[in-house]
Amino acid sequence: xxxxxxxxxxxxxxxxxxxxxxxxxxxxxxxxxxxxxxxxxxxxxxxxxxxxxxxxxxxxxxxxxxxxxxxxxxxxxxxxxxxxxxxxxxxxxxxxxxxxxxxxxxxxxxxxxxxxxxxxxxxxxxxxxxxxxxxxxxxxxxxxxxxxxxxxxxxxxxxxxxxxxxxxxxxxxxxxxxxxxxxxxxxxxxxxxxxxxxxxxxxxxxxxxxxxxxxxxxxxxxxxxxxxxxxxxxxxxxxxxxxxxx
Amino acid sequence: xxxxxxxxxxxxxxxxxxxxxxxxxxxxxxxxxxxxxxxxxxxxxxxxxxxxxxxxxxxxxxxxxxxxxxxxxxxxxxxxxxxxxxxxxxxxxxxxxxxxxxxxxxxxxxxxxxxxxxxxxxxxxxxxxxxxxxxxxxxxxxxxxxxxxxxxxxxxxxxxxxxxxxxxxxxxxxxxxxxxxxxxxxxxxxxxxxxxxxxxxxxxxxxxxxxxxxxxxxxxxxxxxxxxxxxxxxxxxxxxxxxxxxxxxxxxxxxxxxxxxxxxxxxxxxxxxxxxxxxxxxxxxxxxxxxxxxxxxxxxxxxxxxxxxxxxxxxxxxxxxxxxxxxxxxxxxxxxxxxxxxxxxxxxxxxxxxxxxxxxxxxxxxxxxxxxxxxxxxxxxxxxxxxxxxxxxxxxxxxxxxxxxxxxxxxxxxxxxxxxxxxxxxxxxxxxxxxxxxxxxxxxxxxxxxxxxxxxxxxxxxxxxxxxxxxxxxxxxxxxxxxxxxxxxxxxxxxxxxxxxxxxxxxxxxxxxxxxxxxxxxxxxxxxxxxxxxxxxxxxxxxxxxxxxxxxxxxxxxxxxxxxxxxxxxxxxxxxxxxxxxxxxxxxxxxxxxxxxxxxxxxxxx
Numbered sequence: 001x002x003x004x005x006x007x008x009x010x011x012x013x014x015x016x017x018x019x020x021x022x023x024x025x026x027x028x029x030x031x032x033x034x035x036x037x038x039x040x041x042x043x044x045x046x047x048x049x050x051x052x053x054x055x056x057x058x059x060x061x062x063x064x065x066x067x068x069x070x071x072x073x074x075x076x077x078x079x080x081x082x083x084x085x086x087x088x089x090x091x092x093x094x095x096x097x098x099x100x101x102x103x104x105x106x107x108x109x110x111x112x113x114x115x116x117x118x119x120x121x122x123x124x125x126x127x128x129x130x131x132x133x134x135x136x137x138x139x140x141x142x143x144x145x146x147x148x149x150x151x152x153x154x155x156x157x158x159x160x161x162x163x164x165x166x167x168x169x170x171x172x173x174x175x176x177x178x179x180x181x182x183x184x185x186x187x188x189x190x191x192x193x194x195x196x197x198x199x200x201x202x203x204x205x206x207x208x209x210x211x212x213x214x215x216x217x218x219x220x221x222x223x224x225x226x227x228x229x230x231x232x233x234x235x236x237x238x239x240x241x242x243x244x245x246x
Numbered sequence: 247x248x249x250x251x252x253x254x255x256x257x258x259x260x261x262x263x264x265x266x267x268x269x270x271x272x273x274x275x276x277x278x279x280x281x282x283x284x285x286x287x288x289x290x291x292x293x294x295x296x297x298x299x300x301x302x303x304x305x306x307x308x309x310x311x312x313x314x315x316x317x318x319x320x321x322x323x324x325x326x327x328x329x330x331x332x333x334x335x336x337x338x339x340x341x342x343x344x345x346x347x348x349x350x351x352x353x354x355x356x357x358x359x360x361x362x363x364x365x366x367x368x369x370x371x372x373x374x375x376x377x378x379x380x381x382x383x384x385x386x387x388x389x390x391x392x393x394x395x396x397x398x399x400x401x402x403x404x405x406x407x408x409x410x411x412x413x414x415x416x417x418x419x420x421x422x423x424x425x426x427x428x429x430x431x432x433x434x435x436x437x438x439x440x441x442x443x444x445x446x447x448x449x450x451x452x453x454x455x456x457x458x459x460x461x462x463x464x465x466x467x468x469x470x471x472x473x474x475x476x477x478x479x480x481x482x483x484x485x486x487x488x489x490x491x492x493x494x495x496x497x498x499x500x501x502x503x504x505x506x507x508x509x510x511x512x513x514x515x516x517x518x519x520x521x522x523x524x525x526x527x528x529x530x531x532x533x534x535x536x537x538x539x540x541x542x543x544x545x546x547x548x549x550x551x552x553x554x555x556x557x558x559x560x561x562x563x564x565x566x567x568x569x570x571x572x573x574x575x576x577x578x579x580x581x582x583x584x585x586x587x588x589x590x591x592x593x594x595x596x597x598x599x600x601x602x603x604x605x606x607x608x609x610x611x612x613x614x615x616x617x618x619x620x621x622x623x624x625x626x627x628x629x630x631x632x633x634x635x636x637x638x639x640x641x642x643x644x645x646x647x648x649x650x651x652x653x654x655x656x657x658x659x660x661x662x663x664x665x666x667x668x669x670x671x672x673x674x675x676x677x678x679x680x681x682x683x684x685x686x687x688x689x690x691x692x693x694x695x696x697x698x699x700x701x702x703x704x705x706x707x708x709x710x711x712x713x714x715x716x717x718x719x720x721x722x723x724x725x726x727x728x729x730x731x732x733x734x735x736x737x738x739x740x741x742x743x744x745x746x747x748x749x750x751x752x753x754x755x756x757x758x759x760x761x762x763x764x765x766x767x768x769x770x771x772x773x774x775x776x777x778x779x780x781x782x783x784x785x786x787x788x789x790x791x792x793x794x795x796x797x798x799x800x801x802x803x804x805x806x807x808x809x810x811x812x813x814x815x816x817x818x819x820x821x822x823x824x825x826x827x828x829x830x831x832x833x834x835x836x837x838x839x840x841x842x843x844x845x846x847x848x849x850x851x852x
Contacts, residue, residue, distance in 0.1 A: 012768065028490020028611070040721040044772030045765030049288070051456040054496045054606055056385065057291045073609050096427055097769040107289060107396075107404075115397045116352035127346055129361030135354050139379065142354060142386060146290055181352065 004076065006034055007084040008046065012097045020084060025076055031087065032060050032071035035099070047098035055212060058147030062099050063088040068149040068210045090152040103148055109167050112195070113175055117186040134182040141177035141221055143213045146170065150207035150217060156200045166197035169207035169217050176221035179228070193229045201226070251699070252432040256282035256401065257686040258679070259421065259436035261408050261463065264292030265384075265668065266651025267442030268391035269675030274440075274683040275398040281683075282434055283395075284406045284423060286458050290392045293444055293456060294671065297384025298499035298602065299368055300376025301672070302665030303341035307358055308365040309545060312373040314338040318844075319851040321666060323525065324370040324555050325630075325659020326801045326811070328476065328819060328837065331844045332637035333657040337666070337673050344672035345377050353390040355379055367504045367541060369553040370663040372529065374543070381499050381602050387668060406432070408462065409777065410702045411439065411470040414692030417645035418470065422702050426774065429767025431703050433694060437686035440640075440678045441467060441633060441649040442671075446480075446785045448724070448778075450626035451732040454486055454497040463653035465781030467633045468788070472642040474822040475655040475835070476631035477785070478792035479802045481662055482737050484559035486625025488577035493610045495625040498580065498603060500664045502620075503552040505599050506541040507582035508534075509563070510619070511571040517578075518551035521562055525852075526554055538588065557661045557802040560624040564737050567623065577623035583616055592616065624737055628667065629785075630658040630802060631792070634821060637838070640678035646685055650678035655819075660801020709763040709776045717762025720776035727754050727782060735790050740807045744794045751787050758783060784830075791832050792820040 004025045007018045021038045032050055039046050050060040053072045060071040065079060065086050079085055093101040122128045150169040156162050167175075175192060178184050192198045205218045215221070258274040260267045263285035275281040285292065306312040317338035322329050345363070349355065355377045356364040365374040379386040396402075405426040412420045412433070420435040443463030447455025468474055485498040503509075511517050522530050530551055531537040537550025552559065563578050573579055582600070586592040593616040597604050600615070607613045607620060633642050633649035635656060640648045651671040658666065709720070734747035758779040763772045798812035799805050818834040825831040840848070 026491060029492045030610070033492045039771060040719075040725070044719070044721065044763060044775075045770040047769035047771060051287055051291045051458065052293070052296050053456065054296065054493075055609065056382070056602065057295045057456075059287065059291050075610070100427075100769050103288070104404075110393070111396050116393065118350060118352070121350075126350075127362065128349065130354075130357055131361055132357040135357055138354055142379075142389065143382065145295075145385065178352075181354070184352075 004081040005084040007086045009088045013095050029076045031074045047100045058145030061147045061149050068152045070212050092152040092158040114186045118183040119185050130182045138180050141173045149210045153206045153210045166200045173221045189232050254434045256280050256436045258438050258682045260440045262442035265294040266671035266675035268395050270440045270679035271400045272395050273676045273679030277683040279683045282401045284403045294384045294388040298381040299501040300378030300383045300665050301668035302375045303345040305342050307362045309373040315847045324663040329659030330656035330838050331840045340673045341669040351390050351394040368664045370555045376665040381501050381600050411466050412695050418647045419692035437689040438646045438682035440682045442651045443653045445629045445652045447626050449731050449786045451728040452495040453626035460778040461781045461785035465784040472644045473634035475634040475819050477788040478796050479630035479660050481628035481802050482560045482624040483627035485622040488621045488623045489575040506585045510579045511566045573621040577621040579619040580622045581619035631655045639681035648678040648682045650674040709761050712762040718757045718760045720761045723757050744790050747790045788822045
């Protein structure tokens with residue numbers, strides 16, 4: 001049996017430090033297993049969130065060797081174990097304790113987005129008819145497990161802290177799922193432009209790269225939304241007309 | 247109050263934010279009462295998210311022979327007739343409306359060719375009945391309820407754990423809880439309380455359940471004077487992952503078998519054909535070709551034996567492994583890759599139908615399910631037993647205390663059919679919310695038992711005050727409990743082993759009283775683990791006691807020393823309650839009577 005060193009950030013909003021823990025490594029282990037072993041063996045009060053341990057709930061987000069990932073889906077075999085594995089909480093959010101960060105901002109943002117509003121039912125029994133192909137487009141976005149790794153890596157939030165002006169990739173995906181929902185008739189384009197800061201996204205695709213569900217966030221959700229906003233508010237023909245009228 | 251406690255006021259307080267809790271909260275809020283919702287994790291992370299296969303409802307979109315009567319009779323047969331027939335009736339009748347309602351709230355199920363909700367085959371269901379979204383139906387459901395619920399005016403308190411139910415005389419008037427972030431105690435006052443806390447999987451070593459499933463609702467209700475029923479019936483899902491060790495127990499959806507996946511032992515034999523129970527013989531295919539046709543929608547074909555009920559499949563797998571015919575890591579093979587013999591585009595087909603299974607095995611086991619068979623074995627999955635409730639209202643014996651979803655008992659009897667859990671939580675979550683709101687409107691606010699609060703707070707803090715030397719590690723106590731329950735009260739049970747388990751439980755209860763924790767109260771998982779032990783030990787004892795007394799094999803409960811089903815045991819449910827001396831008492835309660843219509847349906851569809 002081999003062992004490995006895990007350099008885990010311990011602390012709270014007031015500050016903290018990385019501490020080293022050594023634990024055994026067995027075949028197939030993921031980072032979350034190591035955290036659990038360390039809790040049971042040497043750091044019983046090490047704070048970490050987790051639930052399903054199968055990449056389906058999005059609770060155990062962290063930065064592993066600097067990369068935003070789910071701890072439950074990161075196998076130790078893919079990491080170099082001859083040097084310490086660093087585990088840090090998500091940096092784009094305030095610290096609560098150890099690996100747990102305060103993600104409550106995300107829940108507040110979601111509430112601001114206009115809720116699903118269906119068209120009247122298609123059939124007399126109150127049901128709708130939808131084609132699978134139309135459903136497929138939106139199901140990609142509805143795969144989102146709300147791990148908030150895309151929010152963590154988005155530099156508009158992470159480096160520029162525009163949390164008050166920009167809702168971040170997760171909620172642009174959420175808005176896209178509503179806007180492209182075959183039944184939805186609400187209009188969110190004005191909100192996206194004015195209150196939700198869609199213009200801040202400059203399409204660096206960092207969010208797409210870290211998505212554990214492989215949602216094509218930028219290409220399939222954000223860019224189409226940007227196009228709709230541009231079509232509505234910055235149509236070049238209209239702009240041209242405005243120019244000549246001066 | 248002498249303690250400095252935060253206090254919150256609600257009319258209805260819902261504990262748990264999985265499907266049942268969210269549905270209850272939405273329903274209660276729609277009646278205009280003030281609703282509070284407490285959950286141990288963040289919103290949207292509860293175990294409902296793990297449900298894969300689908301939600302059972304006789305929409306009859308794929309096979310127009312389906313209706314509530316067939317669904318009712320399938321549910322009763324699956325539960326070996328220990329089910330509460332009124333609950334099974336309500337469930338079968340109301341599930342279709344509950345599923346359609348989700349669509350009106352934004353859920354996007356897979357579609358039929360004519361644009362309606364698609365339904366798939368599942369174990370024990372006579373017709374294709376499960377509305378689904380690939381193999382992530384649970385995520386779709388919880389997200390739909392969550393996103394609908396956040397606009398319903400519900401007062402949500404995330405990452406809070408309830409320690410005790412508080413009563414004024416007979417009825418519940420609130421709860422004592424703590425927030426995980428700061429470890430501060432708080433009181434939530436309420437006129438009615440809905441428990442929707444889910445299962446007990448953490449009492450076992452191999453489980454598909456997360457840390458949350460420590461039997462909280464069952465333990466809280468038991469201490470408050472409610473009955474726990476059918477606690478001997480723990481569902482071991484036949485197909486959990488077995489390799490590598492760190493993923494042991496993670497669920498592999500029954501949908502794999504619904505899509506044509508087959509079970510084989512190491513000799514390559516489809517062993518499920520070897521043992522088909524008599525009461526399923528005329529519904530089950532007797533050759534491989536017919537089984538395949540069934541999975542592809544041939545209405546003339548009967549279902550393959552892989553889709554027999556979960557209790558039976560789990561035992562067959564267990565038998566193969568014990569007989570030395572298992573896979574290298576102590577399971578059997580589940581093969582979906584073989585369908586390439588039948589379908590030209592099988593790789594794409596599998597990825598489309600079972601995307602999260604493909605992903606899960608690819609990432610966690612380094613295995614491609616489109617080319618290679620999986621290794622699977624039984625995993626602790628679901629608790630059929632739980633809080634005994636009145637069928638129509640979901641109220642327990644304690645006035646004002648309701649329960650819905652997995653923590654309640656009655657619908658599933660001795661064994662739950664796959665897909666009936668998601669429909670259970672919708673149907674009875676709604677009913678619990680509706681009746682809790684109604685009850686709340688009829689009550690004046692009661693008083694809070696301050697002495698109970700004070701002793702409970704003091705007890706919760708004791709683990710910090712005990713000396714380190716001689717103190718027990720909470721993780722070690724939990725681990726030893728899980729090992730013991732797995733070994734002695736697992737899939738195959740004997741009186742001798744379960745007696746040993748009762749002795750072991752006494753020792754573990756003693757150790758739990760000596761648990762010591764380090765650190766402070768802020769987000770301290772060691773402390774949380776220590777506090778969870780009491781409920782885990784309560785449900786473990788209830789399981790062992792109930793299982794010892796059921797001297798027969800029925801549904802999920804299999805006794806090596808009593809392998810046959812017994813008529814004498816077909817007439818009552820086991821009920822566990824707290825005696826006046828504080829000890830656990832077991833009683834037999836006659837089954838709720840079947841109406842003439844129930845009897846007629848069951849006879850017709852035998």
